[in-house]
Amino acid sequence: MKLILVSPPFGEQGQKSKGLPIAPPVLEYLAGLTRRVQPLVELSLVDANKEDFIPEEAEAEVVGFTVLTPQAPWVYRTADRLRAEGKKVILGGIHVTALPEEAAPHADSIIIGEAEKVWADVLSDAGKGELKQYYDGGLSAIDDIPRPVTNLWKTSYVYGYFQTSRGCPHRCTFCSVHKFFGGSVRHRPIQDVVDEVCASKKRLFWGIDDNIWGTSVKRSIELYQEMSRNVRGKWWFGAADLVSMDHPESEVLLKYARRGGLTAVLVGWESNNPGSLEEYKAVTKQGHARRDAIKKIRAAGIEVMLFIMVGGRQDRAEDYDSIRKLCEELDVSAHPVMTTPFPGTELYELYRPHLIPGLGWDSFDGNRAVFEHPTMSAEQREEEIIKLRADLFTVPKILKRMSKVSMKGFPMSHITSWMIQFPQGRAFNQYAREHLTKQG
Numbered sequence: 386m387k388l389i390l391v392s393p394p395f396g397e398q399g400q401k402s403k404g405l406p407i408a409p410p411v412l413e414y415l416a417g418l419t420r421r422v423q424p425l426v427e428l429s430l431v432d433a434n435k436e437d438f439i440p441e442e443a444e445a446e447v448v449g450f451t452v453l454t455p456q457a458p459w460v461y462r463t464a465d466r467l468r469a470e471g472k473k474v475i476l477g478g479i480h481v482t483a484l485p486e487e488a489a490p491h492a493d494s495i496i497i498g499e500a501e502k503v504w505a506d507v508l509s510d511a512g513k514g515e516l517k518q519y520y521d522g523g524l525s526a527i528d529d530i531p532r533p534v535t536n537l538w539k540t541s542y543v544y545g546y547f548q549t550s551r552g553c554p555h556r557c558t559f560c561s562v563h564k565f566f567g568g569s570v571r572h573r574p575i576q577d578v579v580d581e582v583c584a585s586k587k588r589l590f591w592g593i594d595d596n597i598w599g600t601s602v603k604r605s606i607e608l609y610q611e612m613s614r615n616v617r618g619k620w621w622f623g624a625a626d627l628v629s630m631d632h633p634e635s636e637v638l639l640k641y642a643r644r645g646g647l648t649a650v651l652v653g654w655e656s657n658n659p660g661s662l663e664e665y666k667a668v669t670k671q672g673h674a675r676r677d678a679i680k681k682i683r684a685a686g687i688e689v690m691l692f693i694m695v696g697g698r699q700d701r702a703e704d705y706d707s708i709r710k711l712c713e714e715l716d717v718s719a720h721p722v723m724t725t726p727f728p729g730t731e732l733y734e735l736y737r738p739h740l741i742p743g744l745g746w747d748s749f750d751g752n753r754a755v756f757e758h759p760t761m762s763a764e765q766r767e768e769e770i771i772k773l774r775a776d777l778f779t780v781p782k783i784l785k786r787m788s789k790v791s792m793k794g795f796p797m798s799h800i801t802s803w804m805i806q807f808p809q810g811r812a813f814n815q816y817a818r819e820h821l822t823k824q825g
């Protein structure tokens with residue numbers, strides 16, 4: 386049986402992310418799982434950000450898609466065309482798990498939840514022409530997961546990825562992770578992770594855990610100690626909370642994190658507005674002194690970037706400026722995204738009465754305003770975020786921030802700081818120039 390797995394484009398045409406330096410981790414992982422459970426399947430992978438996927442030319446009996454919310458409209462249209470050609474379509478991922486009935490008319494099978502427990506059955510049913518409409522994979526143990534397959538791409542990527550845990554102990558109302566991956570965090574055996582990273586040909590990685598150290602500071606120290614002993618010449622970045630910096634062992638954690646190759650961390654600042662932080666149930670994960678936490682991470686030689694949301698219903702117009710000031714004060718960069726209530730989250734239920742009618746899921750991409758705000762129009766919020774993103778990333782600001790990372794991280798944390806900031810800044814500034822010109 387021939388199977389194609391497709392990662393859909395980000396944005397309608399995928400233009401915005403042509404230069405994305407990371408392969409879709411989920412496809413590399415599903416390729417590993419396929420090899421393990423059905424090695425005879427002839428598999429190809431398509432990253433539709435990098436290459437066109439034309440349904441009428443697809444050479445496979447079965448095509449599987451992974452679906453995030455903003456990708457759903459493209460996937461449904463593409464799936465309909467494939468099925469008109471007589472191909473079988475399988476859909477999986479967070480969006481179809483949240484809304485399986487919405488997705489069902491566009492597919493032969495919907496995979497709800499994680500793939501591990503059901504993928505062998507799905508492939509064997511597909512081979513027999515007996516696909517069921519729904520398979521519920523639930524949550525799976527991750528103590529023996531397959532390694533990613535990285536050599537099926539037509540293009541090359543700078544970063545590899547590794548995953549050491551699934552889930553997050555926090556319950557933020559905007560985040561899909563708690564709902565999708567369950568309340569309890571699962572960890573992979575440390576030796577497995579270390580062996581996987583050592584065996585990879587890549588030197589730079591994204592550690593895609595939802596929270597690289599907040600799931601257990603003790604276990605993270607053990608992991609980083611093992612990495613520092615065994616992994617040579619490899620560096621990585623990941624996402625994490627700030628409250629872990631209150632932990633009595635936080636200095637030890639940071640020391641080994643750095644020695645284990647961590648060069649930069651994207652921390653969930655989430656909002657600069659206290660009312661929004663409450664609404665997002667993200668207060669406790671900030672810890673008792675979040676500014677000091679940032680300084681502490683940097684002093685350990687690890688670069689910091691803030692994940693921050695703007696345009697929430699509690700936010701005010703002055704919050705955009707307060708973020709500019711915050712970044713100046715801390716000499717730190719931030720990645721601002723528009724507050725977006727994703728289906729299946731608590732925030733979605735809270736904001737549902739305020740959603741702007743007529744918008745498709747493709748607007749839920751972190752750039753568009755998708756709900757009414759008490760004082761700011763959708764246009765105003767969209768324009769403000771474009772300006773804010775551009776203002777945050779000028780070359781002098783980027784260089785100054787790099788100089789603030791302790792020499793303990795030299796040179797890789799400084800190089801990573803540039804690699805994370807510069808391409809983002811260039812893209813944000815180009816987008817701002819085009820957008821503001823179009824607006825006249």
Ligand code: B12
Nearest residue numbers: 395396408409410411449451453454477478499500561751
């Ligand atoms: C890596 C990542 C990215 C990367 C993707 C890189 C790439 N080249 O594809 C990048 C940075 C591009 C990215 C972008 C975005 N992301 Co993102 N991302 C992640 C992250 C951290 C890991 C996902 C991953 O690869 N996991 C590893 C794989 C192995 O696991 P998995 O995806 O869960 O897959 C399992 C099951 O879901 C299932 N499965 C999934 N797909 C399929 C398909 C088939 C056929 C089958 C059988 C099974 C199956 O099987 C797998 C094994 O069990 C998640 C957090 C998370 N925990 O999911 C957020 C996450 C997926 N992202 C999210 C969001 C919101 C975004 C953005 C919209 C961000 C923004 N606001 O700007 C953009 C999307 C832009 C767009 N226009 O589409 C949300 C999704 C919410 C939603 N409802 O869609 C998540 C969950 C984060 C969160 N905290 O809420 N992201």
